[in-house]
Amino acid sequence: MLTKKQLDLLEFIHRRLKADGVPPSFDEMKIALDLRSKSGIHRLITALEERGFIRRLAHRARAIEILRLPESLGGSADSATSHGFKPEVLNGGRASAPAAAPSASVTTASTPAVLELPVMGRIAAGVPIEAINQVSHQIAIPQAMLSSAGHHYALEVRGDSMIDAGINDGDIVVIRETDTADDGDIVVALVQNEEATLKRIFRRDGAIALEAENPAYETRTYPEDQVQIQGRLVGLIRSY
CATH class of the missing domain: 2.10.109.10 (Umud Fragment, subunit A)
Structure with a gap:
């Protein structure tokens, strides 16, 4: 069973992953939960990880993967999600001007959009x-x-x-x-x-x-x- 703060944090991380594809920072978590310091967030993150709801990905800063959700957030005991933050390996580039709209998506049976x-x-x-x-x-x-x-x-x-x-x-x-x-x-x-x-x-x-x-x-x-x-x-x- 999760405490209210643990549940609130899990919900906040899940909501940000769905909206942005990237987990919130510890500062954003601290502000969202109205905590005074990041140490409280560290304790909540550790508790969620120990209970099998999330996983921190090694060697990737700010990388959190949600493994399952409680029923109150639409999950079940054996549910899992795939919204973890996983940086892709792409060549960096140089640039600069007014933003342009993205082009049409490209998909095949074996590759994501x-x-x-x-x-x-x-x-x-x-x-x-x-x-x-x-x-x-x-x-x-x-x-x-x-x-x-x-x-x-x-x-x-x-x-x-x-x-x-x-x-x-x-x-x-x-x-x-x-x-x-x-x-x-x-x-x-x-x-x-x-x-x-x-x-x-x-x-x-x-x-x-x-x-x-x-x-x-x-x-x-x-x-x-x-x-x-x-x-x-x-x-x-x-x-x-």
């Missing part, structure tokens, strides 16, 4: 770099990674400021195009209409705080009118 997304450029996971403004090439993305609504595009990460969120230099991030985000979301932010960066966003006292996931980088705060949200992180692909 994929979509061609534009790689829009390199995004800074560090200090901001020049704004993205030109598409360089397309990249094939598993359709299951994409949320059902909105246009998507891909970016190549440069820098290490988001490593504690499992985002490394050279990774390809999949972004859903949107101009809104909740506190704690990882977003593409256009700063002062000329620099783009990948950061976690928070609203504080009428300003926008762009927060890194690496203690070596300071949080940068700007007036609201100097930050435009260009999209929200929904997936990640890593080359090995």
Whole structure:
């Protein structure tokens, strides 16, 4: 039997995996469950893993797979799901420009559906770099990674400021195009209409705080009118 907090966390992870194809970060879990520290999330994750509801995938940051759901969430004792976050091995790319709609999906009897997304450029996971403004090439993305609504595009990460969120230099991030985000979301932010960066966003006292996931980088705060949200992180692909 799960406690209420364990059930709430499992439901939150399941909901995010279904919507975005990527599990939430520990910070997002902490905010969703209104906990004061990540240590409480670690305990809940461990309890869910010990009870056989989830599995943490070794050597993959922020990778959680749901193995089964309780009946209250639509599962059964022997049910299992396949919404775990599993990065695909794809070549990283360079790029940059206005987002283009994905092309038609490609399927065969033996391969899953994929979509061609534009790689829009390199995004800074560090200090901001020049704004993205030109598409360089397309990249094939598993359709299951994409949320059902909105246009998507891909970016190549440069820098290490988001490593504690499992985002490394050279990774390809999949972004859903949107101009809104909740506190704690990882977003593409256009700063002062000329620099783009990948950061976690928070609203504080009428300003926008762009927060890194690496203690070596300071949080940068700007007036609201100097930050435009260009999209929200929904997936990640890593080359090995």
